[in-house]
Amino acid sequence: xxxxxxxxxxxAILVNNFVLVQFLGLxxxxxxxNKLETAMGMSMATTFVxxxxxxxxxxxxxFLLKPLGLExxxxxxxxxxxxxxxQFTEMVVRKxxxxxxxxxxxxxxxxxxxxxxxxxxxxxxxKAHNFTQSLFYGFGAAVGFSLVLVLxxxxxxxxxxxxxxxPFKGPxxxxxxxxxxxxxxxxxxxLV
Amino acid sequence: xxxxxxxxxxxxxxxxxxxxxxxxxxATVPGVVVMTHFFGFGxxxxxxxxxxxxxxxxxxxxxLRKRPLGFYLRDYSALVTSTLLCIALPPYAPWWxxxxxxxxxxxxxxxxxxxxxxxxxxxxxxxxxxxxxSFPVQMTAxxxxxxxxxxxxxxxxxxxxxxxxxxxxxxxxxxxxxLKQNNSLLxxxxxxxxxxxxxxxxxxxxxxxxxxxxGGAWLLYKRIFTWHAPVAMLASxxxxxxxxxxxxxxxxxxxxxxxxxxxxxxFGAFFIVTDPVTSAVSLRGRLIYGALIGVLVYxxxxxxxxxxxxxxxxxxxNFAAPFIDHYTQPRTYGHSKPRDNSQGGES
Numbered sequence: 001x002x003x004x005x006x007x008x009x010x011x012a013i014l015v016n017n018f019v020l021v022q023f024l025g026l027x028x029x030x031x032x033x034n035k036l037e038t039a040m041g042m043s044m045a046t047t048f049v050x051x052x053x054x055x056x057x058x059x060x061x062x063f064l065l066k067p068l069g070l071e072x073x074x075x076x077x078x079x080x081x082x083x084x085x086x087q088f089t090e091m092v093v094r095k096x097x098x099x100x101x102x103x104x105x106x107x108x109x110x111x112x113x114x115x116x117x118x119x120x121x122x123x124x125x126x127k128a129h130n131f132t133q134s135l136f137y138g139f140g141a142a143v144g145f146s147l148v149l150v151l152x153x154x155x156x157x158x159x160x161x162x163x164x165x166x167p168f169k170g171p172x173x174x175x176x177x178x179x180x181x182x183x184x185x186x187x188x189x190x191l192v
Numbered sequence: 193x194x195x196x197x198x199x200x201x202x203x204x205x206x207x208x209x210x211x212x213x214x215x216x217x218x219a220t221v222p223g224v225v226v227m228t229h230f231f232g233f234g235x236x237x238x239x240x241x242x243x244x245x246x247x248x249x250x251x252x253x254x255x256l257r258k259r260p261l262g263f264y265l266r267d268y269s270a271l272v273t274s275t276l277l278c279i280a281l282p283p284y285a286p287w288w289x290x291x292x293x294x295x296x297x298x299x300x301x302x303x304x305x306x307x308x309x310x311x312x313x314x315x316x317x318x319x320x321x322x323x324x325x326s327f328p329v330q331m332t333a334x335x336x337x338x339x340x341x342x343x344x345x346x347x348x349x350x351x352x353x354x355x356x357x358x359x360x361x362x363x364x365x366x367x368x369x370x371l372k373q374n375n376s377l378l379x380x381x382x383x384x385x386x387x388x389x390x391x392x393x394x395x396x397x398x399x400x401x402x403x404x405x406x407g408g409a410w411l412l413y414k415r416i417f418t419w420h421a422p423v424a425m426l427a428s429x430x431x432x433x434x435x436x437x438x439x440x441x442x443x444x445x446x447x448x449x450x451x452x453x454x455x456x457x458x459f460g461a462f463f464i465v466t467d468p469v470t471s472a473v474s475l476r477g478r479l480i481y482g483a484l485i486g487v488l489v490y491x492x493x494x495x496x497x498x499x500x501x502x503x504x505x506x507x508x509x510n511f512a513a514p515f516i517d518h519y520t521q522p523r524t525y526g527h528s529k530p531r532d533n534s535q536g537g538e539s
Binding site: 036150151152154155157158159162163164165168173176177180181183184185186187188189190191 | 257300301303304305306307310312313318321322325488491492495496497498501503504505507508510511512514515517518
């Protein structure tokens with residue numbers, strides 16, 4: 001039981017990392033990785049929302065869409081669910097902890113467009129995960145996303161001062177770095 | 193900078209880039225000699241051909257970037273990169289494999305990032321990983337070591353390099369491969385059933401590793417690098433393998449001695465992990481960096497798809513090195529806690 005969940009977690013964090021192996025959530029990965037501080041904020045917000053959204057989408061699918069025979073509407077309804085979860089999170093955080101809201105505030109609306117969130121919701125249905133598995137898978141995906149985002153941000157702070165040839169400056173060298181990282185993560189293949 | 197006139201007699205430091213790189217090249221000699229003894233002239237042919245290509249690629253990149261040719265070509269850094277890559281490649285590799293590998297290492301992993309001192313990833317390991325993923329058949333074809341099979345001669349090495357189609361070499365699974373495929377034999381029986389195992393690890397491999405250990409120890413003595421990263425890596429690898437050894441059942445991952453003396457362990461620990469540019473900078477950071485490499489090497493060797501894992505583990509930790517550095521900044525002299533650089537300005 002415990003082994004099953006740890007395999008699920010390691011699979012989602014390392015072996016099938018959402019950014020470097022499945023290439024989901026690349027826009028925030030490239031967009032919010034210029035500074036370590038902002039990357040930290042983004043990862044915390046994403047972890048929170050992803051875990052919540054994967055649970056909410058599981059409930060929506062099994063208790064709303066399935067009984068009504070509307071499974072084909074899942075993509076559409078998941079987008080709605082994610083938007084609601086993000087909005088809800090923002091409201092709760094703003095009321096309950098103004099400090100946390102100042103840290104996460106800017107990034108919360110951005111998460112709505114993070115395709116990793118929708119990806120996790122849809123993959124949970126495809127892989128026929130149950131409720132706890134969905135929760136763990138969503139959390140693992142979020143941790144994997146946060147891990148590479150934070151590491152990448154620290155590296156980009158260093159790349160910003162490197163003597164990179166003019167045509168490769170900025171996002172170009174970022175993309176190449178992400179590609180090399182993706183190669184390195186192929187080493188995890190077969191681990192679970 | 194107005195630091196021209198200095199009155200006192202000052203001792204001049206000798207560790208310029210070129211002399212450091214020369215020492216590293218010199219330290220690979222025992223390892224290469226032992227490899228040549230056990231596997232034939234393949235590695236030597238690789239190194240010579242790779243070195244030629246490295247200088248060529250380096251010159252092209254410098255020319256394109258309008259940098260002084262002679263100054264950068266004389267610092268030996270390109271030669272070190274290509275030599276380390278060619279030692280890692282299987283002997284009797286075809287010529288084009290080395291062209292692709294050295295090209296990726298010098299052009300993509302080094303010069304796109306701004307050349308020596310800016311590359312976040314170890315160029316030799318980037319070249320190795322790209323080759324391993326793109327050409328797995330050529331990259332896993334290792335010749336049998338002396339004592340387990342026929343060792344090809346000098347002419348064979350040249351023929352294998354330039355007319356790979358005509359070369360008819362014998363290959364044999366490496367000990368790490370055999371151990372990974374094994375799921376029914378006890379370790380003892382596996383040792384007896386396969387000719388490529390030696391006393392502690394693979395036949396030949398144990399001596400290759402010892403030789404690289406000797407070269408590394410000499411570099412340590414010359415203070416080319418600090419002991420932190422290599423010792424942390426070897427210690428964590430030994431610890432992991434001791435934890436999961438279970439006395440030698442069929443599910444065992446191999447003894448600590450086997451892991452320390454197999455594949456590229458010593459070569460990686462002293463020649464790859466210690467790269468000053470791509471590793472963590474602070475001493476505490478280097479301990480963490482090395483230890484995590486050891487753990488990753490064991491994970492991938494025993495449970496992953498690839499038989500050896502130095503290159504993958506090093507690249508993954510290269511990626512993490514700036515982050516490790518950010519959280520292990522040493523205390524500045526005179527300050528009570530580490531200075532936070534992210535805030536900017538003095539505090």
